[in-house]
Amino acid sequence: MPDLSTHLWLSITSLGSAGMTLPIAFAIALWLAVGYSWRMAAAWLALLGAAIGIVTVTKLAFLGWGVGVRELDFTGVSGHSMLSTAVYPVALFLVLLPARPAFRLAGVLLGLAAGIAVGLSRVVLSAHSPSEAITGCLVGALAALVFVRMAWNAEPGKLSALPVTVSMLVLALLMHGVHVPTQRWVTHIALKVSGHDRPFIRARWHALRNARPAATPLSQTRNTLTPSDSAHA
Template structure:
């Protein structure tokens, strides 16, 4: 459920900008960073699952997972893929989702093996899906969806944030 909520919010923010120009110019915000949001949703939980029952401090491992997510998120800034505001919102959303999952994650000790299997399955899926679906260009799919929903001829891009008259920009 947490993954679906985070992914939906991220997708909605991207479509809102690409289709209708809903962004915040002063923050250079054009949509939630998917890398930041998804890595901070997944890695703290995966690390906690792997450590739970094996380590006296599974929460320390969840924090290590969050640190990995921060590193992944930060890597997007020098690449010019996202602004700092997009990274911060993505991390905030993902860490909140992880915290909600981990807060309700107290399982009986006999479930340790099941937790590890779930974590390993998530790792295997995360490693194989990009290989199996290498030709799937999700950014292009988001752009096409934004164009179709908004009726625009082309999806807006970061450079358009400064020139497009967005309702959010007018209220700054």
């Protein structure tokens, strides 16, 4: 792992927060609708929504029912990793759409690198296991690359790069550090749906790995038989 300060890792991880990435994602959709079509904007939001759905379902499954993969220390797809690898490549692609294809590709790769850095920060800060960060990056990258492939041949002159760039930078500055309690919301839903009083947590989940139900002594089983049970035995 790179030997960086905790403060720097926290700054990197904040780039993947929902409070920062979702406003940028909606700004992308608005620019697509204004410059191109509502269909293209809807395609982007649908892909992002599907990725968010994957993250949410895996988190609900673990928090509510303890469903995960112990061998991989997997308790749910990392939302920070997914959002950053989905949003930043598409944002840079949109900004660089008027440029030559090589520059567009470089922007997409730079966005993916930013998302991977966020995923790495989640592991360094012990917020997620490597498997959770990796799956988050893969899900986000898939959403971004599918959209980029769909929009690659879009007419480049419909949007000016300057207002798009300025809007993205302003949003990034204004929303940096804004906290959206998505984990608390997902936990609340998981408890409501599962009917449990408290969510599963990683430490408790690992502690149950080798748990086995206690065997009932044979003598105790005999003592608890009712007369009718004895008659049928």
